[in-house]
Structure formats: C-alpha cells, structure tokens
Amino acid sequence: MRPTFHLKPLVIAAAALSIASVSHAAGLDRSGQDITAFLQDGLYAEAVYTYIDADVSGYDSANNVPNSNGYVQGNKIGDIAESYDFFRYGVKADINDTFSVGILYDEPFGAAADYSGDNNFVAKGDLNSSITKLTGGKFNGATVGTEIARLTGIAKDTTLTPQQRAAAAAGATNLSTAVGIARAEAGTAGEGTNVEVRSENITxxxxxxxxxxxxxxxxxxxxxxxxxxxxxxxxxxxxxxxGYTAHVTPDQDYGWLAGVSYSKPEIALKAALTYRSEIDHNAKISESYPIVGIGAVGRLPADATPAQIAAAAASGNRNSVFEVTTPQSVNFDFQTGINKTTLATAKVRWVPWSDFAIVPPLYNDVSKGSYGPDGLALVGYDDDQWQVELGMAKRLSPALALSGTVGWDSGAGDPTTSLGPVDGYYSAGLGAKYNLNENWAVSAGGKYLWFGDAKGQLPTKKIVGDFQDNDGYILGVKLSYQAKQNFN
Known part of the structure; x- marks a missing residue:
C-alpha cells in the first residue's frame, strides 16, 4: 500500500519552491504567469517582489553595407540588458467547500535593453566616417556626391543598354540611401539603441x-x-x-483564463493545467523615421518653399493606431510527496512566440517598397517557447523548508531580434521559507541563468551582432498569509 504523507506537513516545503520559479525567458516572457496562489488551500494571500539582473554582451558586425548580410566580427558590445524588477500579488478565498474566488496581479511580458559604448548600435555624428562604412570603404563624404552624379548620368544615357542604365540607377539609389542613413544617424548622435516594454495583468x-x-x-x-x-x-x-523611434501609449484590453486541477491530499499531490488566451491590443503609436523625411526633402525641386520643405520633413512622422496581440500560453503545474518531509515538483510552459509580431504602421509601410506587399515586422520570432522546471523541497523543521530547482528554456529561435539577443537558458535555483507564526511566512530565493548564444538579426535577415557566454541572476522575496476556512 502506498504511504500517506498528508498535505499539511508539506505545505511549507511547497511554498519554498514558488519564490524561485520566476525567470528571464524566451521572447518577451517575464513572470511565467504563475497561478499557484489560487491553488492554495483555505484563505491565502501573497506579495512577491522580483529583481532580475542579466549580463548580455557580444560583438557588433564590421559589415555596415545595408544590402550585404554577411557577419564580420566588429567592436565589443558591453552589457545591454538593463536590470529591472516587478511585483506579483495574489489573494484567494473559498466561498464554501465547492466554490473559490481569487484575484491575481503580475507583469507577464517585458523587455529592457540599452546599448552604449563604441559600437554600431550607438549613433555617431561623423558623416564622412559613416558614409565610408556604409559603402564598404569605397567612398567618403567628399567623393560620394560625385559618384552619385556619375551614375545618375549613366542611368539617363539612352545610348546604353537597359541593363546598364538599370544597374547605374540602382547604384545611385544605393549610394543616396547610404548618404540618407548617415544623415539620419547624425541626427541622433550620441544616443544608443534602447527598448522598454512593460505589461500588467489582473486576473x-x-x-x-x-x-x-x-x-x-x-x-x-x-x-x-x-x-x-x-x-x-x-x-x-x-x-x-x-534614428527610428516609436512610442506605444499604454493600452488596456481583455482576454480570459481557463483550467482544470486535481488534488490528492493524502500524498500531497496537486496537478493543474491552465490556458490563457491571446489578448488583442489596438494601441496608439507615435513613430519617427528620419530617412523618410530626409528622402522626401531631397526629392523637392530647388525652388521649394519653406512650407513644402517642412511638410516633406514631417512625412517621416506618423501618429496612428495599430494592433499587437500578446500570445496565448499553456502552463502545467505538478507536485507530489516523496516522503513525509520531501516534495517533488514540475512546471511546464508553452508559448507560441512564432505567431507573435510587432508591426508598426510607418515602419512596415516603408519596408514594403523593398520587401514585398507585406513589408517587415519590427520584432518577430521563429520558434515557440518551451520551458521546463523541476524542483525538490525539504522540510527541515516545523518552521523551515529549503528547496532547489533546475530549469531549461528553449528560447524562441536563433538568430533572434537584436533587441533581445538570447536563445533560451539553463538555470539552477535555491529557495527557503520560514513560518513566522501559524499564518504568516516569509520566503526568499534566487536563480542563476546560463543564457544560450544568439546572433542578433534585423527583420531584413541581416546579422548585426553576436552574443555569447552570457548569464544572469534573479532574486525574489515573498510575504504570504494562509488560514483555514471551515464550512461545517
């Protein structure tokens, strides 16, 4: 006959695990959308604080020619991952022995990256040097104009074959684009690439x-x-x-959650399968795309009025509404007693990041001229995310329990976006819980992450960075309250 462990002596051990279950995961995943607060017995409430510090560094590409995708190791890129923190709250109560209600708050999706230093993700103000890099060393600020004029003349020479004229026109366009890029870069001189995404959920x-x-x-x-x-x-x-800049105004929209759970208290077994729906946001976005305005001004006649010049420059700015859909997800949570003081747990999470994309209207419209009727997304991923975490918790005394976890995250593909160049991770974590009295407890935990190497890629498929041998850590603390509820 299988031994009976009973849930009550193991509750302290189970809670020691949950503080270390947060992670820095694939795509924009952050909190893991944990719902275990709702699965606790009786009246339960928790407040969790999490701090994440990752070190993501690498090298840029020395190949700056826009229409050449080959990667050539360039300058060192320092740590781009900004440290950040977030909170999670939960409260749950039984109405009677059948019905329960709960409210959960977390911050499920996010990103925080900031480039600095001497690399190609930080804008410089030297037009001459930038044009040299963009043309593969063939021209500089003093010679590029003469070459554009020469190629433009060839493109208009009717004595040449159509193929020769087309090749000259394409060459003039490419050089004009290089000049426009250099001017756009100079307009933001000293600034580094930066991204910040934050989200909040109330369930x-x-x-x-x-x-x-x-x-x-x-x-x-x-x-x-x-x-x-x-x-x-x-x-x-x-x-x-x-020089592209986008600001997405805070937007609130709605989705839903559904799940099923099973428990067997005599062996401390609990299992839960939870589905969260996609959430469609129709958000206001302000975009600035400098090269669009620079190109529009460049096409004006020499006698253009100040009003016409201002209107052309303004064509690089747009305020609009666009749709972005945060992904659906499935979480599986499992625990079972091993003996009277030991608990084993497993967590599995799936998120289809391959279905996710951020497609700002102006950015997308500009790309349609070169990349087809659908244009390009600003951010997208190739693969879905799978995350697995296994844990063990041990009750050392009536008031103290320790726990350990190991984890793996598949990542969302390599190469990946340069705004988050990490391809999954392996992790190891430790946690502890101490019961202050019969109802109140405090937990603390940490996790160390070994990130997978990744190439940073633009939506055009150009590789612009190589990020290897990176790591990070997570720290968390939780205050919880739990009390029995009797309905006899």
Missing amino acids: AILGAKFGANKEFQVYGGPVAQRLQADVKLRGLAYGPAS
Whole structure:
C-alpha cells in the first residue's frame, strides 16, 4: 500500500519552491504567469517582489553595407540588458467547500535593453566616417556626391543598354540611401539603441470543485492587460532604420483564463493545467523615421518653399493606431510527496512566440517598397517557447523548508531580434521559507541563468551582432498569509 504523507506537513516545503520559479525567458516572457496562489488551500494571500539582473554582451558586425548580410566580427558590445524588477500579488478565498474566488496581479511580458559604448548600435555624428562604412570603404563624404552624379548620368544615357542604365540607377539609389542613413544617424548622435516594454495583468478567477472527494476543480475568469512600449533604433547597424523611434501609449484590453486541477491530499499531490488566451491590443503609436523625411526633402525641386520643405520633413512622422496581440500560453503545474518531509515538483510552459509580431504602421509601410506587399515586422520570432522546471523541497523543521530547482528554456529561435539577443537558458535555483507564526511566512530565493548564444538579426535577415557566454541572476522575496476556512 502506498504511504500517506498528508498535505499539511508539506505545505511549507511547497511554498519554498514558488519564490524561485520566476525567470528571464524566451521572447518577451517575464513572470511565467504563475497561478499557484489560487491553488492554495483555505484563505491565502501573497506579495512577491522580483529583481532580475542579466549580463548580455557580444560583438557588433564590421559589415555596415545595408544590402550585404554577411557577419564580420566588429567592436565589443558591453552589457545591454538593463536590470529591472516587478511585483506579483495574489489573494484567494473559498466561498464554501465547492466554490473559490481569487484575484491575481503580475507583469507577464517585458523587455529592457540599452546599448552604449563604441559600437554600431550607438549613433555617431561623423558623416564622412559613416558614409565610408556604409559603402564598404569605397567612398567618403567628399567623393560620394560625385559618384552619385556619375551614375545618375549613366542611368539617363539612352545610348546604353537597359541593363546598364538599370544597374547605374540602382547604384545611385544605393549610394543616396547610404548618404540618407548617415544623415539620419547624425541626427541622433550620441544616443544608443534602447527598448522598454512593460505589461500588467489582473486576473479574476472563479473555481468550482467536484468529484466524490472534491478532488477535481475547474476554474476560469477574465484577464485585463495593460501594455506600453518605447523603442529607439540607433547607429549604423539598423541601416535605413537608424534614428527610428516609436512610442506605444499604454493600452488596456481583455482576454480570459481557463483550467482544470486535481488534488490528492493524502500524498500531497496537486496537478493543474491552465490556458490563457491571446489578448488583442489596438494601441496608439507615435513613430519617427528620419530617412523618410530626409528622402522626401531631397526629392523637392530647388525652388521649394519653406512650407513644402517642412511638410516633406514631417512625412517621416506618423501618429496612428495599430494592433499587437500578446500570445496565448499553456502552463502545467505538478507536485507530489516523496516522503513525509520531501516534495517533488514540475512546471511546464508553452508559448507560441512564432505567431507573435510587432508591426508598426510607418515602419512596415516603408519596408514594403523593398520587401514585398507585406513589408517587415519590427520584432518577430521563429520558434515557440518551451520551458521546463523541476524542483525538490525539504522540510527541515516545523518552521523551515529549503528547496532547489533546475530549469531549461528553449528560447524562441536563433538568430533572434537584436533587441533581445538570447536563445533560451539553463538555470539552477535555491529557495527557503520560514513560518513566522501559524499564518504568516516569509520566503526568499534566487536563480542563476546560463543564457544560450544568439546572433542578433534585423527583420531584413541581416546579422548585426553576436552574443555569447552570457548569464544572469534573479532574486525574489515573498510575504504570504494562509488560514483555514471551515464550512461545517
């Protein structure tokens, strides 16, 4: 006969694990969208603070020619991953022995990257040097104009073949683009590429238990999500997009959650499968694309009026509304007693990041001329994310428990976006919980991450950076309250 462990002596051990379960994951995933607060017994509340510090560094590409995708190791890129923190809150109560309600708050998706130093992700103000780099060393600020004029003349020479005229026109266009890129870069001289994405979720959950011993539970509810973002692309690495800026105004929209759980208290077994829906945001976005305005001014006649020049320059700015959809996800949470003081756990998470894209209207419209009717997305991923974490917790005394975890994240593909150049990770974590009294407890934990190497890639498929041998760590602290509820 299988031994009976009972859940009560193991509760302290289970809680020691949850503080170390947060992670720096694939795509924009941050909190892991944990719902275990709702799965606790009785009346339960928690407040969790998490701090993440990652070190992501590498090398830029010495190849700055916009229409050449080959990677050549260039200058050192210092740590681009900004440290950041977030909170998670949860409260859950039983209405009776069948129904439970809960409210959860977390910050599920985010990004924080900032480039600095002497590399191609930081804008320089030297037009001459930039033109030399953009033309592969063939021309500089003093000679490029003469070459553009020469090629333009060839393109108009009717004594030449159509192929010769077309090749000359393409050459003149490429050189004119290089000049436009250099001017756009100079307009943001000294600024580095920067991205910040933040989100907030509030989830309301209603659960209903059923079965002979109330061992099954179905649960679900609405999710309110707030999303905002700021992106600055700087330096020669971004080619024509150098100087691009986007601000996404905070937007709130709604989705839903649904799941099912099973428990067997006599062996401390709990299992839960949770699905979260996509959430569609129709957000206001302000974009600035300097090369668009520079090109429009350059096409004006010599006698253009100041009003015409101002209107042409303004064509590089646009305020509009666009749709961005945060992804659906599936979480599986499992725990079972090994003996009277030891608990084993497993977490599995799936997020289809390959379906996710950020497609700002102006950025996308500009790219349609060169990359087809669908244009390009600013951010996209090739693969879906799989995340697995295994843990063990040990109750050392009635008040103290320790835990350990190991984890793996598949990443969302390599090469990946230069705004988050990490391809998954391996992790190891430790946690502890101490019961202050019968109801109150404090937990603390940490996790060390070994990031997967990744190439930084533009939406055009040009490799602009190589990021290897990177790591990071996570620290967290939690205050929790739990009390029995009797309905007899």
